[in-house]
Amino acid sequence: MPTTFDLTITVNGTRYERSVEPRTLLSDFLRHNLGLTGTHVGCEHGVCGACSVLMDGQPVRSCLMFAVQAHGHEITTVEGLGTRDELHPIQQAFQEAHGLQCGFCTPGILTTVKAFLEQNPNPSEEEIREALSGNLCRCTGYQHIIEAVELAAEKMRG
Amino acid sequence: MKPAPFEYFAPASTDEALSLLAEHGYDAKVLAGGQSLIPMMNFRLVQPSILVDLNNIAELAYIREGDDGGLRIGAMTRHRQVETSPLAAERAPLIHVAMSKIAYPQVRTRGTFGGSVSHADPSAELPALSLALGGKFRLRSQRGERWVAAEDFFVSLFTTVLEPDELLVEASIPPMPPRSGWSLQEVARRPHDFALMGVAAVVTLNEKGVCDGARLVFISAGDRPIAAERAAESLKGQAPSSKVMEEAAEIASMQEIDPSSDIHATAEFRRHLANVLTRRALEQAFQRAAETKQEG
Amino acid sequence: MDRKLIGKRVVRNEDPRLLTGHAQFVDDVHLPGMLHAAFLRSEYAHARLLKVDVSKARQHPGVVAVFTAEDMGKDWFPGPPLVSPPPTVKDVVFHSRRQVPLAKDKIRHAGEAIAVVIAESRYIAEDAVEEIEVEYEPLPVVLDLEQALQPDSPLVHDDLESNLAARLSQKKGDYEAARRQADVIVKRRIVIERGAAAAMENRGIVAHWDAQSEHLTIWDTTQAPIPIRNGTAARLGLSEHQVRVIAPFIGGGFGPKIMMFYPEEMVIPWAAKQLNRPVKWIEDRRENFYATTQERGQIHDVEMALSRDGRVLGLKDDFLHDTGAYDPYGLTIPLNTQSHNMGGYDIRNYSSEFKVVFTNRIIATPVRGAGRPHGIFVIERMMDAAARELGMDPIELRKRNLIPPDAFPYEHQIIDQAFAPLILDSGNYKAVVDKALEIIGYEKFIKEEQPRLRREGKYVGIGVVPFIETTGVGPYEGARVTVEASGKVNVTTGIGTQGQGHFTSFAQIVAEQLGVKVSDVRIVTGDTSEFHWGTGTFASRGAVVAGSAVHAAAKSVRQKVLKLASKVLEAPEEELELEDGAVRVADIPQKSISLGELAVLANPLRGAVEPGTEPGLESTSYYGPQYGATAFGTHAMILEVDPQTMMIKIRRYVVAEDCGTVLNPLILEGQIHGGVSMGLGNAYYEKLHVDENGQLLNASFADYLLVSSTEMPRIEVAHLETPSPLNELGAKGVGEAGAIPVPALFAQALENAFYDRKLEVLEMPLSPNRLFELLREAQENEKSV
Amino acid sequence: MKIEGEYVFDAPREEVWKVVRDPEVLTTCVPSVQSVSKVNENEFTGEIVLRIGPLSGAFGGRVTVGNEVPPESCTLTVEGTGKIGFLKGVGNVVLVEQDGGKTLMKYSGEAQIGGKVASVGQRLFDSVSKGMIKQGLDKLNDILVKRMAA
Secondary structure, three states: OOOOEEEEEEEOOEEEEEEEOOOOEHHHHHHHHOOOOOOOOOOOOOOOOOOEEEEOOEEEEHHHOEHHHHOOOEEEOHHHOOOOOOOOHHHHHHHHOOOOOOOOOHHHHHHHHHHHHHHOOOOOHHHHHHHOOOOOOOOOOOHHHHHHHHHHHHHHHO | OOOOOOEEEOOOOHHHHHHHHHHHHHHEEEEOOOOOHHHHHHOOOOOOOEEEEOOOOHHHOOEEEOOOOOEEEEOOOEHHHHHOOHHHHHHOHHHHHHHOOOOOHHHHOOOEHHHHHHHOOOOOHHHHHHHHOOOEEEEEEOOEEEEEEHHHHEEEOOEEOOOOOOEEEEEEEOOOOOOEEEEEEEEEOOOOOOEEEEEEEEEEEOOOOOEEEEEEEEEOOOOOOEEOHHHHHHHOOOOOOHHHHHHHHHHHHHHHOOOOOOOOOOHHHHHHHHHHHHHHHHHHHHHHHHHHHHHO | OOOOOOOOOOOOOOHHHHHOOOOOEHHHOOOOOOEEEEEEEOOOOOEEEEEEEOHHHHHOOOEEEEEEOHHHHHHOOOOOOOOOOOOOOOOOEEOOOOOOOOOOOEEOOOOOEEEEEEEOOHHHHHHHHOOOEEEEEEOOOOOOHHHHOOOOOOOOOOOOOOOEEEEEEEEEOOHHHHHHHOOEEEEEEEEEOOEOOOOOOOOEEEEEEEOOOOEEEEEEOOOOHHHHHHHHHHHHOOOHHHEEEEOOEOOOOOOOOOOOOOHHHHHHHHHHHHHOOOEEEEOOHHHHHHHOOEEOOEEEEEEEEEOOOOOEEEEEEEEEEEEEOOOOOOOHHHHHHHHHOOOOEOOOEEEEEEEEEEOOOOOEOOOOOOOHHHHHHHHHHHHHHHHHHHOOOHHHHHHHHEOOHHHOOEEEEEEOOOOOEEEEOOOOHHHHHHHHHHHHOHHHHHHHHHHHHHHOOOEEEEEEEEEEEEEOOOOOEEEEEEEOOOOOEEEEEOOOOOOOOHHHHHHHHHHHHHOOOHHHEEEEOOEOOOOOOOOOOOOOOHHHHHHHHHHHHHHHHHHHHHHHHHHHHOOOHHHEEEEOOEEEEOOEEEEEEEHHHHHHHOOOOOOOOOOOOOOOEEEEEEEOOOOOEEEEEEEEEEEEEOOOOOOEEEEEEEEEEEOEOOOOHHHHHHHHHHHHHHHHHHHHHOOOOEOOOOOEOOOOOOOOOOOOOOOOOOEEEEEOOOOOOOOOOOEOOOOOHHHOOHHHHHHHHHHHHOOOOOOOOOEEOOOHHHHHHHHHHHHHHHHHO | OEEEEEEEEOOOHHHHHHHHOOHHHHHHHOOOEEEEEEEEOOEEEEEEEEEEOOEEEEEEEEEEEEEEEOOOEEEEEEEEEEOOEEEEEEEEEEEEEOHHHOEEEEEEEEEEEEOHHHHHOHHHHHHHHHHHHHHHHHHHHHHHHHHHHO
16 A cells, blocks of 8 residues: 555645545545535646635645645635625625636636735736636636626725 | 656755755655646656655745845745745846746746756746846755856756756845846747747946847747857947847847747747847847936 | 516526535545546557557556456447438438447547546556556558548548548539629638637546446536437446436536547446446546547638629538548538538528548537538638628628528528528628627728828737527427425426526526526426436527427416416406516405415315316426527627737727527626637637647647637627527527637738738638748748739 | 758768667667667667656667668667657668768658657657757767777
């Protein structure tokens, strides 16, 4: 049997202790070991952005990290934003502006946008496009996503 | 697309990392940000038997002012840290502006300065910019420490002078001389892709407004960052004019670079772009140099 | 009809699940004891398979089984023909050659599956795949469509005389006679290359055989669950009632997730049954480039005959279509091309023959557009070439040839992709073109802005391209609408859904009829245990065909509601209205009963249901159009190009669209935006690069370039509505529309930008490098003249 | 992929021919060769462990020599297969005498790369092949210069 590593990780505020093979990708760990299947896997080579999660508040590709590397860190996935009954303002904005179609790329976009709006609460359209450059979407042509981010920024500014 | 198995070490100090490298040599692969290495591992193009992960080495992540007034950047400094560093913006604006061109936000939060330089991808910005700014790198192994100038560091595709037991621990970027200007010009299919062609120009004017020195370094123009020395030399002693810039562009694009053909661009198109971008880069760099002259 | 909900910007019912990560996609299915599969795929595009040695892989710790074609025994046979054999058009040739579960004896495209490893984890399965040893005898590769038809070409299928898979010609009027009358003949060769659909979610299947109940459940990323159920049952010798196929949330379809019967769809359920354990296979991105179908490869030789005053007298287009290694999907794509070759123009004389060619490439099946962008690219490029030849404004030339509003239904006298007569049902084409021209400010741009920009040294061009889209084809779809005791409404339909907003647009249709809130209508799609009949989501037919079935079922339930309520409330049906989840007597609002209460009354626990009636407020309806509804649109673009670097910037993008009755403008606009982004990919970014040996050189998102947020322009959309007379909703499809005209539009705008060079674009997609080469060629041609 | 180029050796043609025609010497000049064994006069097999930065892969390979016209020209065929893909190259080598005891080598051929490495590594082919050929020929020249000196 290959060597496994014991790791402690906090995901969406919950602490988990698990034993993993070092080669286990963080994306697979979140989805299959922790059952947090909201994080999606689209390319596994770091281009599509569907697997983006926040590590210590910063957006990262979970397919380009090994789970062991998240030992001792805090991860936020889409499940850590709002709930179905109480959507996070970003999620609300995405529904209102129709910022998603098939919804597959959406979790990675929501986490990316969360970090982005925390750093830049009043972004221009160009800055939004820049911020989303690492998240591919095949359905929307991005326009409604951009409008959703503008709306979310407005909601979060209050 | 799942990586093959490997043995994993996550040393907490540089010394510990060096001892692991000394022990495992060629079999060990260093994992810095992993934004180039892990995709290759996922494709199983790379199957290292041992990974030495530097991400727990806090002492390697810093941006400091150098004794020479330039910048000292620890190997494990994330691109994002450089991108948001006022010190970097002030001391090495060329590097600072390049940061937003490196891949995507999510990659920049992981990718590291030392990792990018050590990976020595001829299409990457940081190797070329380090060279354009006359930077040097501090390499350490259990055998000792050495400084290597950027111009001596890059050997060929993905290959540097780093020995298997050696680690790049720090980059030193000197300040530009007074009356210097710079420019980074790139053409990429999409803004965040590897550039089809790119050029970094750093020029210095003397008090009379004549070019005192220039550096032109090309991205995606050969098997390593390519410095166009003869083109730079041709500018020396000249007052900037479109004629001298065109001549320099011609020399660099036709004689000095050695671009490849791939599915995105033929070597011929790359040379054409190099010519166009060199002229644009020199124009902007001289413009900036002239402005600093007025300020100074 | 006064509509309360149809046509409104209703937010989507499905979003909260998707936004919180709770929507189930195939890879989210986790079953106890589940195993994971990985395929060994051919490195060669064309080779004899001499030996496959799986012995080492079988020994690998954690591996449960390894199967090759040999191991499948009598269960090894090709997939079904998916689209029935071709119609009885004169002299049609069609050789059906279908894909196999695992390659035996011969490899016909790089990426063809050779063996499958089933292991405790995907990681282990991939480790073991590397231990399979294969001996190949490489064969010369068939790639070029013209060379493939030469007598000395190597053969993709050794038992055929040539690589000709099919041939079909269609004629309308008399092209030769038109040619003789013409003042001007314009001839061009147009080349269209392949691209990938590249849905963000790759394909995947989970199969679970329950030996005790003898029941097979399959979760599949398919656009067509019912055909997959039927086919799987047939393959495994089971009743259709023993197989349940669930297409849960799907991360984008765009065509290739159609009822392909992919090798994996044949192998995984079979393996799960063999091993009596659930098996999951999730395609990775690299596999998606090698194992998922693609589209677009064609070569056209076109001729257009015109009169001096700009009337198109006739069109002739003979073309080659690349079907790849097999042709399970019949003639859908080239027939679509033939149907769109005349665009929205009144062309009386038409002649077109296509030859479908086998090559050593992945199978071609429809990808968003499905042959239509090709047809539009051809006719629109010809229009531009003709305008230049005639010295006429390209828009004026188009306007002179548009089908006038009083000519509908317009019969083309050829057949469409569904073998039905190609009839354009309705439209007001000129109004749509004018709308696009008005929004983009065509006259002002041409007369004022462009000259000014040119004086500034800028290369800024304008393009305007009209197009048709045949949509909503048969055979049929069905739906069942049920009012439940809670007062909420349940709707089931057989189609799958991949992000088109069916959970909302269908709910709007039902809510409109039953006076309930859209959010109180629950839509179930893509589960064969919920609805037995239907085909799938393709050809921009979901909203039209399934939507019409939903509409019919909802109307029928409304009748039942009114009938029962009339009895209960003791009021004539005409005086009743359905509002706020209740039936009430108009003008006497206190006299009302909720739908929930009515549903309970309709399902009595005591007493008797009257003879000749059915219990429940429920109805099932089907809709099958005689022929499809045809949408029309016009896109316009202002494009700036850096003449030195070939980098582009789209300054404005306008869409005027007439897809009949608009169900939900928010969703409609989303569909258009997405289509345009894919079309822009087909115009300037997305190309599958295959080398001379059939090796794909860009099997990653680093090298296969999807349009990202930084390239996409803002799109201005205007709607015009000419309801289709073919269905009660008046709907026409729109799912593919956005993608169709973009490459033609881009080419036109580019040529217009390079006003001082003789640039002519006769290929798609372009790239900066290719544009650079074309400009060089143009320059050299000019020199040599 | 087309491969084409020229190289000038600091040795006379006969000497160059000898080493080119001796796959045992020739294969030692292929960067990263691990082992070579002779099948017959014209055919050699061996193993190459290719290392390009982090990329590394073992290839089992075969070199055959054909169409000999001593000391002017021959055809070299190189085939290799490994975990990350396969490679096949056929090249014509022509030697032309130059002044001062030097020899010009002209080579041209076709290389076919397949499998995993082809599908995602195309950006690197040109650079890698150029680099490897240059490295190999430099090494061959070193051997020649040493032989001449000896």
